[in-house]
Amino acid sequence: MKNISRLEIENIYGKISPFEFKNKLIELATLSNRKSTRTLLDAGRGNPNWIASTPREAFFTFGQFAITESRYTWDDGDLTGMPKKTGIYKRFCTYVENNKFMPGIDTLKAIIDYGIEELNFDKDEFLHELTDAIIGDNYPFPDRMLIHIEKIVKEYLKREMKYDVETGGEFNVFAVEGATAAMCYIFDSLIANNLLLKGDKIAIMTPVFTPYLEIPHLPRYEFEVV
Known part of the structure; x- marks a missing residue:
């Protein structure tokens, strides 16, 4: 293999589509995995064969809070109201205190604390945006991305991409399907x-x-x- 030139490799693999090449690599990895006690983690697909369960637990636990908020506004059995902004952070803290053993509750609290303590978000504004979003009772506004969510994503991108705002300038994030x-x-x-x-x-x-x-x-x- 050491004697094969890059040009020869390109001539061989340049004749197949990227999809075929990717599938061949996965096939080889799967074959090797059968001989191993380790589980093959396939992140090369559109959807990996593994799940990050903790954030999903936090998501669904927060969804339960959002439903309690809609019932707090108006409760007529199957029909409930739209979440209210005033005092929502205080009600969230009560929810966390009363549901300490709900799946993902600690992660959920850490996420909210990050926005408030690290990014200086207004407590009720932040909680209401998230609650209204997870309920799905409005079209998202602004269209490109929710205000607080965009700021969080921007901080993530700056950190992971080592982006310097002073030299590169500020930017907006426009969320799409993929x-x-x-x-x-x-x-x-x-x-x-x-x-x-x-x-x-x-x-x-x-x-x-x-x-x-x-x-x-x-x-x-x-x-x-x-």
Whole structure:
């Protein structure tokens, strides 16, 4: 294997699609996994074969709080009201105190504390945004991302990407269905504004998630990729 040049490897694997290459790698990993006592964690799929259970427990526990809030506003059996903002943080603290053994309750409390203590969020504004969001009784506003959620995501991106606001400037976060949708929206926007034309040459930095390499070749774009 050491004597095989990069050009030879490209000639071999350049003839198959990125999907086929990815599937072959997973097949090899699965074969090896059968001979091992370890569980294969496959993060190379659109949906991994594992679940981060703790944040999901916190999510569903918070959903129960949101339902109690809707009943606090108005309770007519199957019909309840929309969560109210005034005093919601105090009611949340009471909920946490009365449900210490609910799944994910500690994680949920830590999330709320982070927003209030680290990002200086207004307690009732923050809790009401999250409660109203998980209930799903309104269209999200602003469209790109909820106000407090965007600030949290921005802090995460700054930390993980080592982003310096002083040199790079502030930015907004626009949430979409996923990375594939984001790429399509970007291409569509560039074409709609005549910054790109069908058949133009574009450059893609690799390595990148393999399905993304297929998007520029869709009939609506037909970009020449380098």
